[in-house]
Amino acid sequence: MSPNLMIPYLVIVPLAAAFLIIIFGKMTRPAGAIIASIASALSFTVSLMLSFSIVKYGVLIYKVGGWMPPAGIPMIVDSYSALILLIANFIAALVTLYSVNYVKIYTDTWKYFSLLMLMMAGVNGVAVSGDIFNMFVYLEIASLATYALVAFGNEAEALEASFKYAVMSSVASTFMLIGIAFLYNYTSTLNMAYIGKFIEGNRTAKIMSFVSVLFLAGFGLKAALAPFHAWLPDAYTKSPAPIPAISSGVLIKVLGVYALTRLFFNVFGMTKPVSYILIFFAVVSMLGGGILAFGQSNIRRLLGYSSVSQIGYIILGFAIGTPLAVMGSLFHIFNHSVAKSLLFMGAGSIEKTMRTQDIKKISGVISKMPVTGYTSLIGALSICGIPPFGGFWSKLIIIFACIQAGYFGLAFIAAFVSILTLAYYFKAYAPMLFGAKESLSGALKNNRRQFLTDMPMIILAVVSAGSMLFLAPGIMNILMRLATVVIVNGTAYVSVILGSLK
Amino acid sequence: MNIAVDFLLYAVAVPIVAGIVCLIMPEKLKILTKFLALLVTLASLAASVRMLLLKPLYWPPVPVPALIVDNLSALAGLGISFFALIVTVYSFGYIEKNNGRYFGYLLMTLGSALGAVLANNLILLVAFWGFLAVLLYLLVTIRPTAQASASAKKALIIVGGTDALMIFGIGLLWKISGTFAMEGTRVPLNGVLPYAAFLCVLIASFAKAGAVPFHSWLPDVAQDGPASVTAYLPASLDKLLGIYLLARISLNLFIMNGISNSILLIVGAFTIVFAVAIALVQHDFKRLLGYHAVSQVGYMILGIGTANPIGIAGGLFHMLNNALYKSCLFLGAGAVEKTIGTSDLSDLGGLSKYMPITFISFLVASLAISGIPPLNGFFSKWMIYQGIIESGSGKNPFWIVWLIAAMFGSALTIASFIKLLHAVFLGRASERASRAEEAGVSMTLPMVILAATCILFGIFAFSVPVSLLIAPVIGKSISYIGTWSPDMATALIAAAVLLGILVYLLVAPRKARVVSSFVGGENPERFDRVAGTEFYNTIREVKAMGSLYSKEESRSFDIYDLSGKITALFTRYLQKLTNGVLPTYIVWGLIGMVVMFIVFFIRG
Amino acid sequence: MSIYILCLILFSVGLYCVLRKRNLIKIIIGIGIMEYAANLFFILIGYRQEGRAPIYAHDQVINNMVDPLPQAVVLTSIVLGLALMLLLVAISIRIYEKYRTFDITKINRLKG
CATH class of the missing domain: 1.10.287 (Helix Hairpins)
Incomplete structure (x- = not known):
């Protein structure tokens, strides 16, 4: 079958799984977990196959219903989308497997899996969408599923966090909707390639600045870029443990960073003011996230602020815009997703055994729960930028790219934030992992080792440790190079798509 | 000219792989890890000697190779493998549990350190450097106590943080010179950018070696970590690596000028005096040794900062010597701590009776660190003094200050070690100390080897270490001021010692009655014993020093x-x-x- | 032109409501107003002069239609807004059960 027929399955499979889980979940207990695992594994396979096809074909387009754009809605996969899809589905599959054991503490687990599948449908949809309003709809689907998932445990703080997240996020979405309205008024089309073609002549029109602000605010909030980050630490505190893992690893990257860069590089064209704004907010995120993480005593909040800080790194790379910087950002997206999901999964296991989220009360994780302890150590080392783990290489590339572009101050700030990251991670994790093995009154005496909980963490730890191999020639390297080319070439995307559409 | 040999790659890769094997070795086969470690370190030493003999070498055989052996790398590499072997043998007796993890980390550290000194590519250097920081952390926390964790965390943050600065510096260097290869890159220090790059990499080397103000991790790690780890990393390897980097910067990568040399001179002199002053009033055995390690680094930096051949040679030779006697001292401290169970000086004393071999090697090492002829410490310090005088005669008026600082530091070092020797080995034994026994062969053998090497390097300084190892690094010939002939001096000193013993035996009274003091039935130990540390309390009462000490204890310099x-x-x-x-x-x-x-x- | 300004004023009213009102329910209403304003804006953009409803009929002569695309878009958007409202109201009911208050300034256990 021709490869572009695979594209809609990325959305169909999770969506179908969501509804099937609703039907069968009420009948048999394990139905939700089984269907969800199969569906996520399937979508990962599809994204993997798509990556191989992209290397051969370049761009794959699927016209939904056979309608020709701009009247119809196309699903477009180019190398950037393929890369993001690969990372997102990989993490999602592992998190789903991890959730199977975790959600046994809740009743009605089928609801959880159904919502998770809806979220994945939305995420995949954003990544493949070629139409701006279609992207918005999938974005909303994923966000709505997330609001419900954050509140899933029905704890007071989870509900409060979910409410705040929902309100802030819907304000942002409404801004985006108005932005889309203005854009439609200006260009009379919703198809991203045609929009790009239309504004080619007049990129710096006043209306484009206005629309850019709206979109930056909207997608900035989804990406947890400061000052729009405030929902993130709250939402991660009391939600079920796999949720921060998938949110931090997948959602903020795809819904936020991918959508932002897709629009601003390929459709609108990266102009100087946008670049400066993004650099400014990236620096605020890096510093603010790092400084706030310093004083946290709740492990999940600390990891949340760390995510804010790392998103700053990623956006910094994109904002600078040179090929090396973009490559560094893409690689950092990969490293951070892997390591952060690993850390959140580890935090979830620690929480379950130690019955607390307070850093000061936890100690001796490595001796009590060796798998969790060592994998969390690897994840923390990776994000801190310690060789030979992945985070070191991506931060290295970003710092070098800043210097190469002449932004010495930014490079210094990036190096400084790296020191800060090392400080707060080890301030929190060292006593937790290495402290003496005390017996907490509430802690479980025997830690039951469960395969489905351990295996995703081990896989992620191995990937994180070996991720420098992805820089070596191989499928990932090729994919990343192609993605970099797509982004750096900016509005050449338009002509590529229009050419393929004919 | 250059020979491409694959064993360079093996020298770096095999220890790392062996280390990983040790880590995952199943419980029952733990005894194998000891043998594996011994085997690998022996092989590594052999490889280093071969590198020394065959240099220059490079691998792989491409125009810009990844690993290069030149004179400096060979010197550092030899030191690294030698100390790895020494510590491995010592650890057989010192470390009882966690064998797999301990030897695994030890081997990986060996591999990474070799990789760092052999690296020709700056990125490779940084990668190994950072990995070493986390290995230091893991090694110090082998014994999971709370203080070990805190000190290790501090070490990791200081060393790992400066690693990030080094990345920044290397990026700047790349921008200036356009390449990552180290061989053949010479950057003149003219302008903000080169200075910034220089400073960033300099700070990284200072933090690793332990110079002020980035020294604060060293005393803590010395106190809380296992003694073999302290002998391995902060005492020898970190100095070797830190000063190796410093030498690379000053000799190869940058073209130094007056300002950069002055920075080195100031930091070096300050480190010497500051650290030795703090060391005088320490109560903990290992912490005291840690502060001395910081102080000795000052000499090395001072030597390299003089920018003339003999001074630099002195600095490099001091790096080697310091590693020798410092590890001997720490190994001795470890032996004492293992048998008695405490390292608080007030509790020790009179151990020379019970642990004679430890005492003798410790004595030799203390004399060496204080700079007593004819041992090796004297020789390298003497070379450094000559370097200061050389560089000062003519232009720099400050040379008096550096010279005085260095000599003052030396004097205080002697004072400190006399106190240490008295507190630990001489004097009357405390209750606990009388239960001591001599350490096993695996622990005493390394100490004896190290002490013997100190003596050898001192007596045969001209012929063996300097000409073979140090002089090739400098390239130019070293001319000495004044005359010093080690053979003559040794003969004279030996004759003097013999004469002294003869006089003592002849003249000292033979008959003396030893009675115990009358204390009215109380516990005599309370009145009889004066712990060695109490002799130095008068120093605290000097106003300036007193405030210095209280500030240091409240950590305002940290x-x-x-x-x-x-x-x-x-x-x-x-x-x-x-x-x-x-x-x-x-x-x-x-x-x-x-x-x-x-x-x-x-x-x- | 003035009609667009009025629409954006409606949007600001909604935004003001979300920012300044303390009651959870009022905030939700504010979000509703904002969404309404956004949808309205989209429809207004689609207006063409002398246009009639965009329904295709065989037997009539059609001169001018208003733009049908915004109408499709708004339909989708209204449904999304509906789902959001449902979720928000459900969450606020549960919040009331846990916190015993609707005051947003009192619901701040997560801070720092």
Whole structure:
């Protein structure tokens, strides 16, 4: 079958799984977990196959219903989308497997899996969408599923966090909707390639600045870029443990960073003011996230602020815009997703055994729960930028790219934030992992080792440790190079798509 | 000219792989890890000697190779493998549990350190450097106590943090010189950018070696970590690596000028005096040794800062010597601590009776560190003094200050070690100390070897170490001021010692009656014993020194604590802003949008 | 032109409501107003002069239609807004059960 027929399955499979889980979940207990695992594994396979096809074909387009754009809605996969899809589905599959054991503490687990599948449908949809309003709809689907998932445990703080997240996020979405309205008024089309073609002549029109602000605010909030980050630490505190893992690893990257860069590089064209704004907010995120993480005593909040800080790194790379910087950002997206999901999964296991989220009360994780302890150590080392783990290489590339572009101050700030990251991670994790093995009154005496909980963490730890191999020639390297080319070439995307559409 | 040999790659890779094997070795086969470690370190030593003999070498055989052996690398590499072997043998007796992890980390450290000194590519250097930082952490926390964890964390943050600075510096270097290869890159220090790059990499080397103000991790790690780890890493390997980097910067990568040399001279002199002063009043055996390690680094930096051949040679030779006697001292401290169970000086004393071999090697090492002829410490310090005089005669008027600082430091070192020797080995034994026994062969053998090497390097200084190892690094010939002939001096000193013993035996009274003191039935130990540390209490009473000591104890000089406090200030402010009320958060977002509008308005 | 300004004023009213009102329910209503304003804006953009409803009929002569695309878009958007409202109201009911208050300034256990 021709490869572009695979594209809609990325959305169909999770969506179908969501509804099937609703039907069968009420009948048999394990139905939700089984269907969800199969569906996520399937979508990962599809994204993997798509990556191989992209290397051969370049761009794959699927016209939904056979309608020709701009009247119809196309699903477009180019190398950037393929890369993001690969990372997102990989993490999602592992998190789903991890959730199977975790959600046994809740009743009605089928609801959880159904919502998770809806979220994945939305995420995949954003990544493949070629139409701006279609992207918005999938974005909303994923966000709505997330609001419900954050509140899933029905704890007071989870509900409060979910409410705040929902309100802030819907304000942002409404801004985006108005932005889309203005854009439609200006260009009379919703198809991203045609929009790009239309504004080619007049990129710096006043209306484009206005629309850019709206979109930056909207997608900035989804990406947890400061000052729009405030929902993130709250939402991660009391939600079920796999949720921060998938949110931090997948959602903020795809819904936020991918959508932002897709629009601003390929459709609108990266102009100087946008670049400066993004650099400014990236620096605020890096510093603010790092400084706030310093004083946290709740492990999940600390990891949340760390995510804010790392998103700053990623956006910094994109904002600078040179090929090396973009490559560094893409690689950092990969490293951070892997390591952060690993850390959140580890935090979830620690929480379950130690019955607390307070850093000061936890100690001796490595001796009590060796798998969790060592994998969390690897994840923390990776994000801190310690060789030979992945985070070191991506931060290295970003710092070098800043210097190469002449932004010495930014490079210094990036190096400084790296020191800060090392400080707060080890301030929190060292006593937790290495402290003496005390017996907490509430802690479980025997830690039951469960395969489905351990295996995703081990896989992620191995990937994180070996991720420098992805820089070596191989499928990932090729994919990343192609993605970099797509982004750096900016509005050449338009002509590529229009050419393929004919 | 150059021979490409694969064994370079093996020298780096095999220890790392062996280390990983040790880590995952199953429980029952733990005994194998000891043998594996011994085998690998022996092989590594052999490889280093071969490198020394066959240099220069490079691998792989491409125009810009990844690993290069030149004179400096060979010197450092030899030191690294030698000390790895010594510590491995020592650890057989010292470390009982956690064998797999301990030897695994030890081997990986060996591999990474070799990789770092052999690296020709700056990125490779940084990668190994950072990996070493985390290995240090893991090694110190082999014994999971709370203080070990805290000191290890401090070490990791200081060393790992400066690693990030080094990345920044290397990036700048790349921008200036356009390449990552180290061989053949010479950057003149003219302008802000080269100075910034120089400073960043310099700070990284200072933190690793332990110079002020980045030294604060060293005494803590010395106190809380296992003694074999302290002998391995902070005492020898870190100095070797730190000064190796410093030598690379000053000799190869940058073209030094007056300002950069002055920085080295100032930091070196300050380190010597500051650290030795603090060391005088320490109560803990290992912590005291740690501060001395910091002080000795000052000599090395001072030597390299003099920028003339004999001074630099002296600095490098001191690096080697310091590693020798410092590890001997730490190994001795470890032996004492293992059999008695404490390292608090007030509890020790009179151990020379019970642990004679330890005492003798410790004595030799103390004499060496104090710079007593004819041992090796004297020789390298003497070369450094000559270097200062050389560099000063003519241009730099400050050379008197450096010379005085160095000599003053030396004097205080002697004072400190006399106190140490008295407190630990001489004097009357305390209750606990009388239960001591001599350490096993695996622990005494390394100490004896090290002490013997100190003596050998001192007596045969001209012929063996300097000409073979150090002089090739400098390239130019070293001319000595004044005359010093080690053979003559040794003969004279030996004759003098013999004469002294003869006089003592002849003249000293033979008959003396030893009675115990009358204390009215009380516990005699309370009155009889004066712990060695109490002799130095008078120093505290000098106003200036007293305030210095109280400040050091309250950690106001500790750069780590200071930065922690400053960051906490910012954190508190930002946390107050995050008050948990929803409209606040939305307002932030709106402010962000307003900022964006302004930017577009101005620049759009 | 003035009609668009009025629509955006409606949007600001909604935004003001979300920012300044303390009651959870009022905030939800504010979000509703904002969404309404956004949808309205989209429809207004689609207006063409002398246009009639965009329904294709065989037997009539059609001169001018209003733009049908915004109408499709708004339909989708209204449904999304509906789902959001449902979720928000459900969450606020549960919040009331846990916190015993609807005041947003009192619901701030997560801070710092």
